[in-house]
Amino acid sequence: MVRVSDQSQSAAQRSHDPLPVDQVTEFLLANQRSICGDAVDLSWGGLQLRALKCRSVDDSWPMIALISYDAAGLQVAYGMPAAFPYLAHVIGADVSSVSRQDAASLVAGLWPTPVPLASVADRRRIKDSWSAARKASVKLDFATAQEQLDAALEVQTRLFGDADFTTTALLLDLAMVLAYQEDFEASQAIIRRAGPLIDQSPRAEDRARLAGYQASIAALQGDHVVASEFAKNATDKWRQITGSDDQQALLSLFQADEIQATDAQPELALSLAREAAILLKVNDPVSAYAKVSEALFVLNSSRVKPPIWRSEILGVLGEASSAIGRASAAEAFFEKAISLRRSLQGDGAGMVRLLLAKGRAYQREEMNANAIISFRQAIKIAKELPRGSVAVRVDELIPFAKAVLAEAEAMSSEDDKLGLMTELYDAFQIAFVPGRDEVIDLASLQMADADPQLAKLVSNLKQSILAQSELQGKVAIEREKPAAERDDKLFELLTKRLEDQTIQSARLRDLLKKNHPEYQRFGESHAPDLNLLRSALKHDEALASFLIGRDASFLQLVMRDRIYITPIAAGEEDLSRIVRGLRKGLEIEGGSVNEFNLEDSHLLYQTLFGAVSEPLSRVKRLIVVPNGPLSTLPFGTLLTGFPTSDDYRDAPWLVKRMAITHAPSVVSFVNLRSTRPAKAPGKPFLGIANPRFSGPAPALPADAAPSCNPEGIALHSRFDSLEQLPDTIDEVRSVIASLRVDGADLFSDRSAKEEVFRNGSLNQYNLIYVATHAVMPGEVACQREPGIALARPSEIASSRATDGFLDASEVAALQISANLVVLSACNTATGSNSTVQKGDALSGLAESFFVAGARSLLVTHWQVPSAATASLMRDMFSAIGADRMLATDTALQRAQGLAIDNADTAHPFFWGAFSFVGSGTETVFVNEAVS
Known part of the structure; x- marks a missing residue:
């Protein structure tokens, strides 16, 4: 006042x-x-x-x-x-x-x-949250930025609704933050919500900024043609605002005439630079150079010359100069941009982008030593940024990998080569990979036996993060609705709960850092160092992880004595196409199984592992950390050699050469190898088989709505489409007999109900075996996440805890201590399509059981046939029953080998669906690691 x-x-x-x-x-x-x-x-x-x-x-x-x-x-x-x-x-x-x-x-x-x-406190809260979001974005800490923008939007929309300039500005910032985290579905939903409001704005600047945001989001999504159209649209709008056109601008540029300065000129300059950067992505360096040169001239001619924008423009000018072959000029522009940014912001996140661009320019000129120095500087800064910062993306590291491999090839010293490879490995660990999940890493740490207080603290943090993630999803659903459909009171309540849960997670992280400094790495964004990973491997083991880019990828094969990093001549789209083709051969059409493409299976093996076939031939156990399209195909179905016949029994399957384990992440693998359960659970076996899905539906109240409900409670109608699974009872009984255990608990028919998982004794079972339907989103009415179907309730459910469907988020909140969980159902290793596209190494129900505390898992990747599955499981668990020291992945390998040798089950449809998830040395009955 x-x-x-x-x-x-x-x-x-x-x-x-x-x-x-x-x-x-x-x-x-x-x-x-x-x-x-x-x-x-x-x-x-x-x-x-x-x-x-x-x-x-x-x-x-x-x-x-x-x-x-x-x-x-x-x-x-x-x-x-x-x-x-x-x-x-x-x-x-x-x-x-x-x-x-x-x-x-x-x-x-x-x-x-x-x-x-509104109160002064309301205004201050919006201002402070928005300011905190922008500061986090500068550090590329977009997860924190999203939390702060959600908090600001809760107050803003409650007070002013959608049709307000500040609301739409906040929404655009949030759309960009989500796009940087590659949550493009949510980002586009916000643009659809805000776009019509901005189109009606009396301010032309608002529409120009919207086009710029759309260009940036499309570029992040990899659709550079669309991004170029939006970028040009944004530039045209800024030209109209400044009263200039491109012909006049070019004349001024070449004649060095003064142009009339306006307040919008810096915005025009930045828009031109963005357009130039996108033109470089569509391989039009000449036009890009012209645009960014104009951008620099416009900025120099404006009354206001934001120095940080000048640095941005000089950086793009450096890239454009490099692209047209002006290496010396490019180096000079980069040096100016770096010097200016360092004087303004120090060695922060913005410096990472400039140094990466400079490294790419050097690598383009095959100046590999200089490129490595620039990338090394960028990575050093990136490691100091907050956990979760999107500082370096996969595609930005591919030129670094090319430079390292070129330098290594010229080295005669194996130690020098190992040093370079180690440096490249460390860089790969900080690359942003959508789906990389802190909760997965914490779940593996929770199994530590040395300190019960540590395990409890980790469990509390894990549950807090899960609750935070669930609230974020609910907030996003409400936020993306049009104003007329949104429940403002619910949105306010959810946002407040999310804010409280975020504070709780931060407090628990601080306690973990303070009281257990030995686990400091969980405050960092990268995996354990290479020496720690190598020491966790045996001499006949290897761990394979992948860096998948849009146009090219890399394999990291780590062994006890060395590391191999090799290029993969395929990007995400190519790998997706190959995997989709192989998956078609694992489906039933017209009552019969499709032919599996043996040649393409070998092609994929060669694409991924061809360069390391010699060291891989010495491996007896392969631990795979898949991501992206590779997460949907069991690696045991790959062929190590070209098929010489159509007989599946004769094919050189990878699983016949080595046991294969799928690890959720590198961190979880190291944690599982370095921790032991405090004690084996007291009860040997819990089995769930053939739940009763049929029965009279309870009468609905007169005012009951048959539509989907926001609480996620399963409708009774979901059970109508589910068939009974009588064979699963014999399957589970056969497994119990094969294991030779006493005191096994088996629940079937109406007793196989959801309460079995909630009776407080779930963590007392050593092995949990679930044989029922796994339901994916969209398969039954109102199913929004993966889940397993249990016995149909006899009464109308009042909560998710009694509705007969155990969804993935409900599983994750359970307390499990089992050495092994078997999910003998369809597609238990797979999540929704959006989850797979985000690159999760482990998704869907499998991820949830791992998060709940299962030390290892046996999961499926497609519809499994009952008779063949029962035979496979009987053979696997008979081997374990006969040798209780036998590792579970080895038992699975042997059972799959028997299936391959049988003409009736040699097709991978019958044996290939199952994957073992863990660290590779887990056994069902003992806690010690075995070979």
């Missing part, structure tokens, strides 16, 4: 002259950064007032200025509408007999649309 007094006029003058509204308006614009409209005459508290309706330039919040004359002169009071009674009191009104309700009605009548009486 401000008050202005003016005693320069006489009382007579003051009583006859009109109030100087124009002077007040100019004063508020200059000093309070507010734009004010027409004045309204009021009679209030015994005074004749004039009220000016204003808007803050900074955040578009409504403000009000009250003007009056009294004996002291001109009186002006300025503040938020909620402070109207106080503002009137300051300039002399008698407000003692005026109610706040009357004040609210009067203020509301000043604006054509309702104006909330």
Whole structure:
């Protein structure tokens, strides 16, 4: 609130002259950064007032200025509408007999649309959260930025709704933050929500900025043609705002004439630079060079020259110069950009992008040593950024890998080569990979036996992060709805809960860091160092992980004595196409199984492992950390050699050469190898088989809605499409007999209900075997996440805990201590399509059981046939029953080998669906690692 007094006029003058509204308006614009409209005459508290309706330039919040004359002169009071009674009191009104309700009605009548009486605290909360989001974004810590933007939007939308400049500006920032995290579905949903509002804005700048955001999001998504169209649209709009066109700009550029400066010129310059960067992606370096050169000229000609924007433009100019073969000029531009940014922000996240671009330019010129130095500097800075920062993406590291491999090839010293490879391995670990999950790593750490307090703290943190993730999903669903469909009270409640849960997670992380410094790596974003990983491997083992880019990829094969990093001549789209083709041969059509493409299976093996076939031939156990399209295909179905016949029995399957384990992540593998369960659970076996899905449906209340409910409670109608699975009872009984265990618990028919998982004794079982339907999103009515179907309830469920479907999020919240969980159902290793596209190494139900505490898992990748599955499981568990020291992945390998040797089950459809998930040395009955 401000008050202005003016005693320069006489009382007579003051009583006859009109109030100087124009002077007040100019004063508020200059000093309070507010734009004010027409004045309204009021009679209030015994005074004749004039009220000016204003808007803050900074955040578009409504403000009000009250003007009056009294004996002291001109009186002006300025503040938020909620402070109207106080503002009137300051300039002399008698407000003692005026109610706040009357004040609210009067203020509301000043604006054509309702104006909330927001508090200073509300405004401060939005401002502080938005500022924190921008600071986090500068550090490329987009997860934190998303949390802060959600908090700001909760207050903003509650007070002002969607149709407000600040709301749409916040939404655009959130759309970008989500796109940087590669959550493009949510990002585009927000653009669809905000776009129509911005299209109706009277400000041309708003529409220009929207086009720029759309260009950046499309570029992050890899659709550079669409991005180029949006970028050009944004530039054209800024040209219209500045009153220039591209022909005039080019004439000015080449003739060095002055152009008329406008406040929008820096925005035009930045838009041109963005357009140039995208043109480089579509291989048009000449046009890109012209655009970014114009951008620099426009910025130099503007009244305002943001130095950080100059650094951005110089960096793009360096890349464009390199692309057209001007290496010396490129180096000079990069040095200027780096020097300027360092002077402004130090060695922060922005420096990472410039150094990566400089490294790419050097690598393009085959100046590999210089490229490695630039990449090394970028990676050093990136490692200091907060956990989860999206500092380096996969495609940005591929030129680094090419430079390293070229340098290594020229080295004669094996130690020097190992040093370079180690450096490249470390760089790969900080690359942003969508789906890389902190909870997975924490779940593996929770199994530590040395310190029960540590295990409890980790469990609490894991559950807090899960709750936070679930709330984020619910907030996103509400946030993306149009205003007419959104429940504002629910959105406010969810956002408040999310804020509280975020604080709780941060507190638990701080406790873990403070009380257990040996687990400091969980405050970092990269995996354990290479020496720790190598020491966790045996001499006949190897761990394979993949860096999958859009156009090219790399394999990291780590062994006890060395590391191999080799290029893969296929990007994400190529690998997806091959995997999709192989998966078609594992489906049933017309009542029979399709032919499996043996040649393509060998092609994929050669593509992935051809360069390391010799060292791989010495491996007896392969641990695979898959991601992207590779997460949907069991590696045992790959062929190590070209098929010589159509007989599946003769094919050189990879699983016949080695046992194969799928690890959720490198961190989880190291944790599983370095921790031991405190003690074996007391009960040997829990089996769930053939739940009863049929039965009379309970009567629905007259007012019950048959549609999907927001709480996620399963509808009774979901069970109608599920067939009974009588063979699964014999399957589970056969496994119990093969294991030779006493005291096994088996629940089937109506006893195979959801309460079995919630009776408090689940963590007492050593082996949990689930043989029922796994249901994917969309397969049954209202199913929004993967789940398993259990016995149909006899009454209408009042909560998710009793509705007969155990969803993935419910599984993750369970407490499990089993050495092995078997999910003998269809597609238990697979999540929704969006999950797979995000690159999860382990997704769906399998991930949830691992998070819940299962030390190892046996999961499926497609529909499994009952008879063949029963035979496979009998052979596997018979081997374990006969040799309790036998590792589970080895037992699976042997059982799959027997299936391959049988002409009736040699097709991989019958044996290949099952994958073992763990670290590779787990056994069912003992806790010690075995070979």
